[in-house]
Amino acid sequence: MRLSHAVAALIIAWFADFGCIQAVTLDVKEGNSTCIKAELSATFSITYNTSSSTQTVQVSLPNSTVVDTGSSSCGTDDSPPWLVAVFGSGQALGLSFSTNGSLYSVANLTLQYNLSDTSIFPEANSSDVVTVVLPSIGIWATINTTYRCVSPSTFGVGGAAVTFSDMRLEAYMPGNDLSPTESVCTADQASTTAPTTTAGITTTEAPAPTPPGTPERGTYSVNNVNGTVCLLAQMGLQLNVTYFSLSQNKTIQELVNLTPNLTRSSGSCEASSASLVLTQEGSSTLNFTFTLNSTSNKYHLSGITLLANLPDATAPFSAGNTSLDYQRSTLGRSYLCNAEQTLFVATTFSLNTFRLQVQPFKVTTNQFATAEECQMDQDQMLIPIIVGAALAGLVLIVLVAYLIGRRRSHAGYQTI
Structure with a gap:
């Protein structure tokens, strides 16, 4: 009870200091021209250590938030556009952007918080300024349109979570105002009632798409800055x-195969994390994040995000999850799963993998290390052994029964 009162008092103090939760407007300018504009509300859930336990605080982006003009920029040939908003005593929220010419997206979300600020982090056992980064959070839109998402969207960033709501955002702006044309996020589309047809008008429903079949297996890799391969992957992928x-005027489910010869791989390799980004130009960007536990020397697939330009959709499709636990294996070994696997990512997106082998850490000689097989492969190997053993047992039983029967028949004719 005391703890809940303390947290409540902390939140009230934060609101009193910075104002109630409401949308803030942030602009990045170059001269008199605006290149990035955001209208949004944001709340942060941050977990930190005290001398005896851990605590979690909930804070909001205050209306006193301002753009850091020294860190924000419209970008150059060598650096991406950045929107950096600062608030409080050493807190900052940063968004960097990228584009492929037809779409733009948030390439990185950065959160900085100052543990020495006792008004927000009472009894923290550290005074560090913590910076956490999350790549490819699934916010994207068509160039010259405004990304709009009224629904809350939460993204996990290290030991924190950021929730955006009432968001209107545009980068690479041709003018100073947000475009009236909007790219609506998937969450808002799902909550929108489909338009009704006018009485007396008969509509012909489009035929369901033909299933694409088993996808082709592709080979993908990521190189270190020195040019050596640091991540290897071979797999067939189906979205x-x-x-x-739009054509069917309803929500549908569709399978889309990734085509290896049209897909470009990129990514990064760090000491405890690695990413593989698969891009089909003008079509989709699929991002895998792997995390290594240095204590147990185990790694796993911790995040998947998808950005897809579906020609029949009302807006670019985006979905992701950074709290996954798939493809567990040991450092220095690869993960192998020949069986078809379904990786559930979000309510609107899952990923089917075929003949998969991946190694995100400790790749040597550009080859996979000894593989640790998935449980499905082990089960599939075990089934023929069990069936074979059962058949062998059945044959043995029949043979024994035959020999016993033959011996009894011989015993019925005694020699006189």
Whole structure:
């Protein structure tokens, strides 16, 4: 009870200091021209250590938030556009952007918080300024349109979580005002009632798409800055997406195969994390994040995000999850799963993998290390052994029964 009162008092103090939760407007300018504009509300859930336990605080982006003009920029040939908002005593929220010419997206979300600020982090056992980064959070839109998402969207960033709501955002702006044309996020599309047809008008429903079949297996890699391979992957990939179809005027589920010869791989390798980004130009960007536990020397697939430009959708499709626990294996070994696996990512997106082998850490000689097989492969190997053993047992029983029967028949004719 005391703890809940303390947290409540802390939140009230934060609101009193910085104002109630409301949308803030942030602009990045170059001269008199605006290149990035955001209208949004944001709340942060941050967990930190005290001398005896851990505590979690909930704070909001205050209306006193301002753009850091020294860190924000419209970008150059060598650096991406950045929107950096600062608030409080050493807190900052940063968004960097990238584009492929037809779409733009948030390439990185950065959160900085100052543990020495006792008004927010009472009894913290550290005075560090913590910076956490999350790549490819699934916010994207068509160039010259405004990304709009009224629904809350939460993204996990290290030991914190950021929730955006009432968001209107545009980068690479041609003018100083947000475009009236909007790219609506998937969450808002799902909550929108489909338009009704006018009485007396008969509509012909489009035929369901033909299933694409088993996808082709592709080989992908990521190189270190010195040019050596640091991540290897071979797999067939199939996207299972749910979205509102314009032609069918309803929400549909569709399977889309990734085509290896049209897909470019990139990414990064760090000491405890690695990423693989698969891009089909003008079509989709699929991002895998792997995390290594240095204590147990085990790694796993911790995050998947998808950005897809579906021609029949009302807006670009985006979905992701940074709290996954798939493809566990040991450092220095690869993960192998020949069986088809379904990786559930979000309510509107799952990923089917075929003949998969991946190694995100400790790649040597550009080859996979000894593989640790998935449980499905082990089970599939075990089934023929069990069936074979059962058949062998059955044959043995029949043979024994035959020999016993033959011996009894011989015993019925005694020699006189």
